[in-house]
Amino acid sequence: MSQTDIGPPYYKDMLPPVMKENYGRWKYHEIVRSGVLRHVAETGAEVYSVRVGSARLMTVDRVREICDLADKYCDGYLRFTSRHNVEFLVSDKSKVEPLLQELKERGWPVGGTGNSISNMIHTQGWIHCHTPATDGSGIVKAVMDDLYEYFVDMKLPAKLRIALACCLNMCGAVHCSDIAMVGIHRKPPVIDHDIVSKQCEIPTLIASCPTAAIRPNPKLKSVEVTEERCMYCGNCYTMCPGMKIADPENDGVAIFVGGKVSNARTAPMFSRLAIPYLPNNPPRWPEVTAAVRNLVEVWARNARKGERYGEWIERIGWERFFELAEIPFTDKHIDDFTFAIPTFRTAATFKW
C-alpha cells in the first residue's frame, strides 16, 4: 500500500540554484519591461522572472509545453503565481531575449507586472462545478481577450486585480478585488419535494438559510420557502439537491468594484456593488465584457497616478463614481443585509 500523509514535495528541491544560494538575501528588484522582473541579491547575483498569462484550465499537453520552454531557457525551473500566471525563472541573462522571442512566436502573452491587469483569479464554472450561476473560464477568456492591452502594457494608474466567482459561494474569494464578477441567481429555489424528503436532512436544511426563509412542510416531509425573504444565496442548494436554484433565464453576473488586499497607503477594503445584474450570454458575454472595459477605462481616465480603484472612488465619492461610470444607482445598491447600517451616510457633505 502506498504511503499516506507524506505532505507536499519540498519547495527547496524545486528552487533554481541561484534562488537556493541567495535565499533570504535578495536586495532589490526592478521591472525591466512589462512582464520581466529582475531580482538582485546582496551577493550581486541576479535572476530574471518572465511572467506569462495562461488559462488556469490547462491540459497536460500545455503543461508539457511549458516544461519544454523551462528546460530550454531556465534549466528546468519555473513557478506559478497566486494569480495563475506562469513565471519562467531565468538565471542566464542571455536567455531572456530568446525566451521572449519564442513566447511571442507561440502567442503567449507576457505581462501582468506593475501597473497592469494581472491574470484573473477565477473559479470552475460550468466545466466542473455543481452550483455555478455562470461560467468561469469562458468569461475570463472573453474579458482577458478584450483587456489584453492592459495585461501586456503597464499603462494603468496602478495595479488592477480582476476576479470572477461563478456563484455566491465565492470559492475565488473575489470580495476584495478591484473589479469582481460574481455569478448570481435572482429567483427563489424550486423545491423538488421528492428529493428533499428522500435525500436531505430537514433541520440542517432549515438552519442553512441565513434569512430564515425556509420552514418545515410536515405534510410532504419537506420544506416551504417564504419567497419574499429569500435572497437567492443558494446555500440551501449546497445543503440539499432538492432546492433547485439554477435558472437559465434569470441567472447572470453582478459586478463589484474597489476592493484590495494590500496595506499600501490604505487598509484592505471590500469590493462594493457597481452593477447588480448582467445577463448570461455565452459564449462571449458581450454585456459583461463591455461593462468591465468601461469600469477599467473610467478609472484609468480619472484616477491619479498610483491610486488603486477603491482609493480613487473613496477620494472622489461614490456619487461621482456612478456619474462618471454612467451606471444607474438603484435600490439594489443600498444594503439591507447584515452590517448594512455602517454603510449609510451620516454626513451632509456630499457632491452633486
Place this chain on the structure above:
Amino acid sequence: MAESRTPLLDELEKGPWPSFITDMKKLAQRKPAVQDALGQLEMSYRDKKGHWKHGGIVGVRGYGGGVIGRYSDVGNVFPNVAEFHTMRVNQPSGWFYTTEKLRQLCDIWEAYGSGLTNFHGSTGDIILLGTVTQNLQPAFDALSEAGFDLGGSGSDLRTPSACVGPARCEWACIDTLELCHDVTNTFQDELHRPMWPYKFKIKVAGCPNDCAAAVARADLSVIGTWRDSIRIDQEAVREYADGGLDVGRAVVHKCPTGALSWDAEKKELGLKAEECNRCMHCINMMPRALRPGVERGATILIGGKATILQTAFLSWVIVPFMKLEPPYEEFKDLLRRIWEWWDENAKTRERVGELIYRKGMREFLKAVGLPPAPQMVFRPRANPYYFWWSEELEGNGHKEQG
C-alpha cells in the same frame, strides 16, 4: 468539411488570450473524456446552466478529504464524463516546480485521468480534473510514489499556501515558504481527515503587500512585518530623484501617516520612524533605496472569509507581532488553542470568524489566552454595554437587603 459539434465553444478560440478550448480540442483527439467534457460544456453554453449533479462522496484509502466526487446529469449523452471526479494535490510552497516533477504529474494524470488540470485551484492546490472512481486509488498510489500528496477538502484544514517569500522577494519579513511547509506537514491529520465544524484556511504573506491575499482569503492570516525602522539608502534615493521620480509627490505626499519628509534641495528623505505604520507604499515605490527593518516577524490575524453566509470578513489582528522562527511552536500552539475553542463552540458550517462575531472577541481572546492590545482595533467601542469577568469585581454581587 463536417459541421462543428461545438459552435459556441469555437468562438472562444478567437482572440489573443490563450484559449482553453483550443487546448482541450487537441487533447480530445486522444482522450474521449475530454471530447465529452467539451460536448457537455457546449450543452451548458446552449442551456445557460451547469450539467453536473449535486455532490457525491468518493475518496482514497486512509483519507477523508482531497477528492471531490463529480457526476454528470447528462451521462447518457456523454458517457465518458458520467464520472468525472477531482483530485486536489498539495502544491509545493510558493508554487515552485522543476520540470521533472511537473512531467511526472502529467504522466500520472495522462495514465489515470482526463489530462485536464488547473494550475492552480483557488486555495492553491494543483487540481486534477476528471477521473473515474476505479482510477482514484491507482492515481493516488502513483502520486504518492512520485512524492505528491493530496490536499484538503470538506470540513478540514485546507491546503495552506504562501507567497514567493525569501526565495525571490527582498521584502519577505518571514520565511513564508518554510512556515507553510512546516505547518502543512505538522497538521497532516487535520488536513486529510475532516473532523471540524467547517473549513479552515491558512495563508502566509511575507509583507503587508499581502500577495497571498491572506487577509481576505484565510481564516488564519499571517502577514510579515517589522518592528524597527525602515532602512534608507540616501544615495539610492538621490538616484531615483535624478532618474525622474517625483519623490515629493509620488512617495512623501502619499505616506498615510506623514512620517516621511523630503528635502528637495539636498534630495534627502526624512523619516520619523515612530510615526511609520509599515504600509509598504514608499518601499514599493523605491525598492532600491528603502527596505523593511531588521527586527522582523509577522502580524497574525483571524476570521477572513467570503460572503456565504452572514457576510464577508477581512481577518482581524489578534497578535500584532510574533517572531515566527522555526520550529514555530508559539504559532502552532496558538493554532491548536484556536481550533480547540472553535471545535468546542461552533455550529455546523460556522467559520471561526462567524463564531467570534457570535460569541464576542473578548470571549475568544480569553479562551485562547491572548492579551488585548490597541493594535487590534481601528477605534474602541462607542457604546457602554460591556461585560465584566466576575474576578474583576469586588465581593459576591448585591448584598441582601434587611
